[in-house]
Structure formats: C-alpha cells, structure tokens
Amino acid sequence: MRIAVLGSGMVGRTLAARLDQLGNDVMLGTRDPGATLARTEPDAMGNPGFATWASVHLDVTVTTFDEAAAAAELVVNATSGVASLEVLEAAGAENLAGKVLLDVANPLDFSQGMPPTLSVKDTDSLAEQIQRAFPAARVVKSLNTMTANVMVDPEQLAGGDHTVFVSGNDAEAKQTVTELLESFGHSDVIDLGDLSTARGAEMLLPVWLRLYGALGTPVFNFKVVR
Amino acid sequence: MRIAVLGSGMVGRTLAARLDQLGNDVMLGTRDPGATLARTEPDAMGNPGFATWASVHLDVTVTTFDEAAAAAELVVNATSGVASLEVLEAAGAENLAGKVLLDVANPLDFSQGMPPTLSVKDTDSLAEQIQRAFPAARVVKSLNTMTANVMVDPEQLAGGDHTVFVSGNDAEAKQTVTELLESFGHSDVIDLGDLSTARGAEMLLPVWLRLYGALGTPVFNFKVVR
Numbered sequence: 001m002r003i004a005v006l007g008s009g010m011v012g013r014t015l016a017a018r019l020d021q022l023g024n025d026v027m028l029g030t031r032d033p034g035a036t037l038a039r040t041e042p043d044a045m046g047n048p049g050f051a052t053w054a055s056v057h058l059d060v061t062v063t064t065f066d067e068a069a070a071a072a073e074l075v076v077n078a079t080s081g082v083a084s085l086e087v088l089e090a091a092g093a094e095n096l097a098g099k100v101l102l103d104v105a106n107p108l109d110f111s112q113g114m115p116p117t118l119s120v121k122d123t124d125s126l127a128e129q130i131q132r133a134f135p136a137a138r139v140v141k142s143l144n145t146m147t148a149n150v151m152v153d154p155e156q157l158a159g160g161d162h163t164v165f166v167s168g169n170d171a172e173a174k175q176t177v178t179e180l181l182e183s184f185g186h187s188d189v190i191d192l193g194d195l196s197t198a199r200g201a202e203m204l205l206p207v208w209l210r211l212y213g214a215l216g217t218p219v220f221n222f223k224v225v226r
Numbered sequence: 227m228r229i230a231v232l233g234s235g236m237v238g239r240t241l242a243a244r245l246d247q248l249g250n251d252v253m254l255g256t257r258d259p260g261a262t263l264a265r266t267e268p269d270a271m272g273n274p275g276f277a278t279w280a281s282v283h284l285d286v287t288v289t290t291f292d293e294a295a296a297a298a299e300l301v302v303n304a305t306s307g308v309a310s311l312e313v314l315e316a317a318g319a320e321n322l323a324g325k326v327l328l329d330v331a332n333p334l335d336f337s338q339g340m341p342p343t344l345s346v347k348d349t350d351s352l353a354e355q356i357q358r359a360f361p362a363a364r365v366v367k368s369l370n371t372m373t374a375n376v377m378v379d380p381e382q383l384a385g386g387d388h389t390v391f392v393s394g395n396d397a398e399a400k401q402t403v404t405e406l407l408e409s410f411g412h413s414d415v416i417d418l419g420d421l422s423t424a425r426g427a428e429m430l431l432p433v434w435l436r437l438y439g440a441l442g443t444p445v446f447n448f449k450v451v452r
Contacts, residue, residue, distance in 0.1 A: 122343045122432065162451040165433070192436045200433030206348065207391070207426030210418045211450060220452035225388040226441055 004029050004072035006065055006087055008036050010045075011104065011148045012078035013053050016060050018152035022183050027061045029068030029091065037062055069095035074102065074176065075137075081107035081126050082119065085133055097136035100173045102180070103127050103198075104143040104151070106205050115209045118202065127167065127198035138173035141198035142166045142181065145208065147218035154221070155185040162223040163188045167198040190224060230255050230298035232291055232313055234262050236271075237330065237374045238304035239279050242286050244378035248409050253287045255294030255317065263288055295321035300328065300402065301363075307333035307352050308345065311359055323362035326399045328406070329353050329424075330369040330377070332431050341435045344428065353393065353424035364399035367424035368392045368407065371434065373444035380447070381411040388449040389414045393424040416450060 001024050005016040008030040020026045030036040039049040054062060061068075069075050069091035079087045084105045088096065107126040108116040120126055127141040142164060143151045154160040164186045168174045178189050192200060204222070212218050227250050231242040234256040246252045256262040265275040280288060287294075295301050295317035305313045310331045314322065333352040334342040346352055353367040368390060369377045380386040390412045394400045404415050418426060430448070438444050 117348045121348060121429075158451045162449075190437070190440060192433070192440050197433075197436040197440075200436040203347075203429045203432045206429045207418070207423075210423040210426040211416070214416060214418050214423075215450075215452055217452065220450055223388075223449040223451045224437060224441075224446055225384045225449050226443070226446035 001025070002071060002073045003027070003076065004068035004074070004091075005076045005078050006068065006091060007078035007080075008050055008062075009078070009080070010047055011151075012076075013050075013057075014148035014152055015076055015078055015104070017053075017057055018184060020057060020059050026059070027063055027068040027071060029063060029065040031065065031087075031090070033062050033064060065091040066095055069099075072099065074100045074180075077101060077103045077105050077130065079105055081105045082109065084126060084130060088130060088134060093134050093136065096134050099137060100170075100176050101130070101134065101137040101139045102143075102177055103130055103139055103141050106144050106202060108205065115206070118205065121203055122199060125196070125198040125202050127195050127202070131169070131195055138168070138170040139195060140166055140168035140170070140173050140177045141195065141201055142177055145201055145204045146221045150219060150221050152184050154187075157219060157221060158223075160185050160187050162221040163190055165190050165192050165197075165201045167192045167195050167201060169195050188223070227251070228297060228299045229253070229302065230294035230300075230317075231302045231304050232294065232317060233304035233306075234276055234288075235304070235306070236273055237377075238302075239276075239283075240374035240378055241302055241304055241330070243279075243283055244410065246283060246285050252285070253289055253294040253297055255289060255291040257291065257313075257316070259288050259290060291317040292321055295325075298325065300326045300406075303327060303329045303331050303356065305331055307331045308335065310352060310356060314356060314360060319360050319362065322360050325363060326396075326402050327356070327360070327363040327365045328369075328403055329356055329365055329367050332370050332428060334431065341432070341439075344431065347429055348425060351422070351424040351428050353421050353428070357395070357421055364394070364396040365421060366392055366394035366396070366399050366403040367421065367427055368403055371427055371430045372447045376445060376447050378410050380413075383445060383447060384449075386411050386413050388447040389416055391416050391418050391423075391427045393418045393421050393427060395421050414449070
C-alpha cells in the first residue's frame with residue numbers, strides 16, 4: 001500500500017520504518033524536508049538526528065506533507081497533538097478526501113509542565129476535531145495507547161498478548177486499519193465503536209503516563225482481560 | 227479488621243458482603259438505615275431491594291454514616307462520586323481522622339445523559355478533593371477501574387491475571403489497602419504514586435464505559451502487560 005506518515009519524530013520514524021519493512025511504499029511527510037534531512041544532532045531526548053535515521057531508511061521518501069498525502073492511499077497522523085490540525089491543513093483537505101486517516105496522536109499539553117494534561121477530553125477528542133475539520137477523510141483512531149516501539153512490534157511484549165483499540169465512523173476504514181495492525185503483529189484488536197469512543201482511548205494517556213513513571217519503562221501495554 | 231463501608235448501592239453491598247465473608251467486622255453506613263432496610267422493591271437496574279440483601283447478610287451491621295465511621299479502623303467510600311463529599315461530611319471529619327479511607331468511587335456525571343462525563347478530571351480528581359476536604363484522613367484510591375464483582379473476586383476472571391492500581395500519599399495506608407486487595411485475591415497491585423495519580427485511574431472510566439458497550443459485559447479488567 002502507498003502510505004504517507006506525517007511527522008518526523010520518533011513515532012513517525014518508527015511507523016515509517018516498520019511499514020517500509022513490511023513492503024509498503026512509504027512516504028514520510030515533514031514541513032521542510034531539506035531542513036529535516038539536514039538534522040544531524042541528536043534531539044533533547046537523545047534520539048539520533050533525522051539524517052542518521054534517513055541514511056539507513058533509503059526506501060522511505062522524505063517529502064512535504066502535501067506531496068506525501070497526495071500520493072498516498074492511507075495517511076497516518078503521527079504528529080504531536082498540538083500540531084495535528086495545522087499539519088493536516090498543510091497536507092491539504094483535497095489530499096485526505098476519501099482516504100483512511102489513521103490518527104495515532106494524543107492531545108497532550110505540556111505548557112503547564114509535567115505531567116502533561118489533555119487539551120481536549122471527555123466531551124470531545126482530537127480524533128473528532130480532525131474528523132470535523134476534514135469531513136471527507138475516513139478517520140480511525142488507534143495505537144495512541146502505547147509507545148511507538150510497541151505499536152509496530154507488539155510481539156516483543158508477552159508474545160503480543162495485549163490489546164489495541166480502534167474507533168471510527170467508517171466500518172471499512174476500521175477494517176483496513178485492523179489489517180494494518182495485524183500486519184504489525186497485533187492479535188487483539190477491539191473495536192470500541194464510533195469516533196466518539198476515541199475520547200476513552202485518548203483519556204487513557206494520564207494513567208499511561210503514571211504507569212511509565214511507576215514502571216520506569218514505556219514498554220508496556222494494556223490487555224483487556226475478559 | 228473493623229471496616230465501615232459507606233454506601234448501600236451494589237458497590238457497597240458487594241464490598242461489605244465480601245469483607246464480612248473474609249472475617250472482618252463490617253458496618254454498612256447509609257443515610258437513613260430504617261428507610262434503607264425497608265426497601266423491598268428491586269431498583270431500576272433490577273437489583274433486589276436492600277431488605278432482601280440484608281436478610282442474607284445478617285452479620286453486616288446497617289447503621290448511619292457517622293456511627294459506621296466512628297466504630298471503624300478503615301473506611302471505604304463506596305458512594306456515587308457526586309454524593310461522596312456530602313456523605314463523608316455526614317460521616318464526620320473526626321471519625322475519619324487518622325484512618326485509612328479507601329476511595330473506590332468515580333466522579334461520573336450523568337446529568338448530560340449517556341455516556342456520563344467526569345465532573346472532575348485531568349488537573350484534579352475526586353480522591354484529591356476528598357483528601358483536601360478531610361486532611362487528617364489517609365486517602366487511598368483503588369478498585370475504581372473495575373466492576374464491583376471483579377473488585378472482590380478477581381480470580382473469576384483469568385484466574386486473577388489482571389491489575390489493580392493504588393494511589394495515595396501515605397505509604398503505610400497504601401500497604402494496608404494492598405493487603406486488603408490481596409485478601410480479595412488480587413495478585414498484581416501497581417502503586418501509581420501519590421494521590422494525584424488517581425487522576426489517571428479515574429480517567430480510565432471513559433474507556434471502561436466504551437469497553438462495557440463493545441464487550442456487552444462489565445466483567446473484564448485491565449492487565450498492565452510488561
């Protein structure tokens with residue numbers, strides 16, 4: 001599948017690399033490809049500069065948000081929650097129309113310090129904001145409840161015996177995303193319902209963040225035992 | 227242990243019955259014991275009237291909030307979230323002082339219809355509101371992330387292979403609650419940290435409610451796979 005991953009941070013890179021490895025035709029969209037590709041210094045978290053990553057992922061085309069989205073059959077929003085609407089605007093409503101838009105972002109607000117709060121919650125969600133802004137896109141929320149490494153390689157953790165959620169208004173789009181999740185190795189995909197159920201998935205972040213603190217590692221996930 | 231369970235709904239009854247069965251000395255606190263004990267009709271959910279329940283739990287003393295709390299070593303808040311502060315006021319700050327106060331309630335607001343929203347969240351929690359209102363109580367948040375039946379009998383589900391959280395500012399109080407949880411059969415108790423981490427546990431409710439809808443049963447729980 002031709003897939004655009006919007007976002008050059010660790011989530012975008014991790015998804016792009018795995019999708020490429022699985023044989024997809026992957027474009028990574030970023031604001032200024034030249035500037036992104038010129039980054040050789042590690043970021044504040046100690047992750048290698050983008051140039052280092054790109055040098056070992058030569059099959060992933062690094063391009064602008066709109067070029068990536070225009071060429072894709074499926075678009076992944078892997079940007080930070082505060083930037084998502086603006087990035088999707090840059091990608092272009094016409095380039096998202098009719099396409100599955102997999103939203104893995106979380107509306108985390110770090111402006112008041114740690115831990116972050118949610119900029120939207122309970123009576124609305126980032127996924128719904130995106131759907132309202134781009135009504136012709138087929139938005140599916142998923143994967144936002146785990147760290148990037150577990151998103152793409154669930155089997156590293158308890159052989160994959162844990163859960164991933166999907167929320168969305170379009171059953172066919174959720175099926176497409178479910179197949180993508182299964183290609184990553186996910187075996188327990190729960191369809192929470194329409195896109196308003198993304199409120200629940202996004203509101204998992206606060207306990208996720210406390211668990212990260214308590215466990216000292218982001219490599220964990222929720223399993224819905226039933 | 228002498229334990230007061232405040233609340234005569236299904237959560238209060240389920241906890242009181244199980245604590246009694248485990249050999250504790252249990253008092254169930256309610257606003258008007260006479261009126262509660264006179265209820266013979268099933269409630270709106272089809273649960274038997276309190277009188278029916280009381281007739282098979284004769285060892286549980288049904289009394290007022292303040293008498294129950296006064297006599298107890300440990301107090302359980304099993305009231306609805308909207309009523310919790312008022313009920314604890316009726317129980318009496320002097321009867322809570324120095325005691326472990328296990329808060330299992332959720333701040334669900336049903337006033338706007340279904341699904342309920344949270345009346346407090348993200349930058350505060352019901353547990354913290356209770357702690358501020360009763361600074362001498364030793365508040366521990368726990369058990370609010372699962373249905374009453376699973377709270378007291380975790381082994382009915384996957385042999386108990388799932389997780390319960392504790393949050394609180396008093397390490398000794400959390401240890402007391404952890405031992406109580408273990409007496410129920412819980413084997414994976416995660417200490418999330420201080421009482422502000424109850425924000426995370428309470429914000430699990432929205433996804434819990436959507437899962438209840440998607441799965442068609444409340445008998446499930448989260449396991450933190452790591």
